[in-house]
Every structure is written in C-alpha cells, then in structure tokens.
Amino acid sequence: MSVFQISSSTPLYSAAWTPSSTGSYAGTCIFLIVLAALFRGLIAGKHILEHRWLDTELDRRYVSVRGKPTESERISTDSDAKAATLVSERGVEEHVRVVRRKRRGGAAWRFSVDLPRAGYVTAMAGVGYLLMLAVMTFNVGYFLSVLTGHFLGELIVGRYAQMEEH
Incomplete structure (x- = not known):
C-alpha cells in the first residue's frame, strides 16, 4: 500500500539521485519547482505557436x-x-x-507545421511524465514542489495559455 512519506532521502528518477543532506533535498525540490514551471511555460508556448500556425494558414x-x-x-x-x-x-x-478567411475543417498537413508540433508535444509529454514520476514517489516535499511549480508557472505565463487542453 502506497502512503505519503516525508523522508528527505527519497530517490528521484534513479538511485544516483538520492539526496544525502537537507541541502541536496532542498535542491531537488527547487529542481522540481523549476521543472513544473517550465511545463506550464511549454503549455503557454504551444498555445502561442498554435495561434501563429493558424494565422499563417488563414493568411496563405x-x-x-x-x-x-x-x-x-x-x-x-x-x-x-x-x-x-x-x-x-x-x-x-x-x-x-x-x-x-474562415477555416473549414482541419488544416492541410504541412511538414513545416506538423513536424515541429509533434516534437514540441513529445517534449511536453516527457516533462509531464518526469513530473508524474516525481509525484509517484509519494514524497510530500516532491509533491508540494510540483504543485508550487505549477502555481508559479501559471502565475507567470497562464494568461498566454487560455485553452481547453491541459
């Protein structure tokens, strides 16, 4: 049975990344805050890119x-x-x-749009999975760090990412 725990020596991603002191545990938590904020930034960036690609499509x-x-x-x-x-x-x-010009149906497949979009979404998924693995350690500090990073990222760039997906 998995339970939340408060150990400051919980490994993150591998046995090699096991905090050995309070300072290294704090550094790991700061890393998770930055990673979660980066994830929110990636979401905002995708929203901006989608608008740019749509504008290019409509102005073609x-x-x-x-x-x-x-x-x-x-x-x-x-x-x-x-x-x-x-x-x-x-x-x-x-x-x-x-x-x-109104958009009717989906946009035509374009190498210059769809390849970067696929790479970008793959990077977003990778960062999202790294955050998920950190939360799955059930370490309260890691969990709160991820939440704090999401909060800070949303506070900084949330106005650019007003869309349905998450």
Whole structure:
C-alpha cells in the first residue's frame, strides 16, 4: 500500500539521485519547482505557436481556378465582411471590405507545421511524465514542489495559455 512519506532521502528518477543532506533535498525540490514551471511555460508556448500556425494558414495565398470565384469576389458577397475606409500612403482614401478567411475543417498537413508540433508535444509529454514520476514517489516535499511549480508557472505565463487542453 502506497502512503505519503516525508523522508528527505527519497530517490528521484534513479538511485544516483538520492539526496544525502537537507541541502541536496532542498535542491531537488527547487529542481522540481523549476521543472513544473517550465511545463506550464511549454503549455503557454504551444498555445502561442498554435495561434501563429493558424494565422499563417488563414493568411496563405491560394491559386485561383478558372470557373471558380476569386477571393475578392467571395469577399464582396460575404455578409460577415466589414466595410472600412483606409488612407493610403499617398493620402488617398480607399474603401475596402475586410474579411478573414474562415477555416473549414482541419488544416492541410504541412511538414513545416506538423513536424515541429509533434516534437514540441513529445517534449511536453516527457516533462509531464518526469513530473508524474516525481509525484509517484509519494514524497510530500516532491509533491508540494510540483504543485508550487505549477502555481508559479501559471502565475507567470497562464494568461498566454487560455485553452481547453491541459
């Protein structure tokens, strides 16, 4: 039966990483705080990257096909388009309709997006599993260190990671 314990000589990840003094135990706890805060930073970073990749996808230019309406024709008939008046570099007022292309279905698979995303998520999973293993030692200090790191990470970068996944 597993129970929480307060030993300051609980190994972390391997027998070689066994704190032998109060100072080394504190150092291990600080490491876990930083690792958990880094994990929260990785979550925020993924959110930022997803927005950047989506913006790139929506702003991508496509080739028009004969017989199909052009983007400007589609915009002129779009009820969600907003009329705007812009002043050009020469001081001339130009009336334009502004609309952002809507995303229909999933984005196309792109090597330049999906490979970095897969690597990033793999790194996130690795850090998450390291934190999970630390908590699974049932050491109260390690457990509280991971929670403290999550708290500090959320406090620092939480506003950048407003999304559904965790």
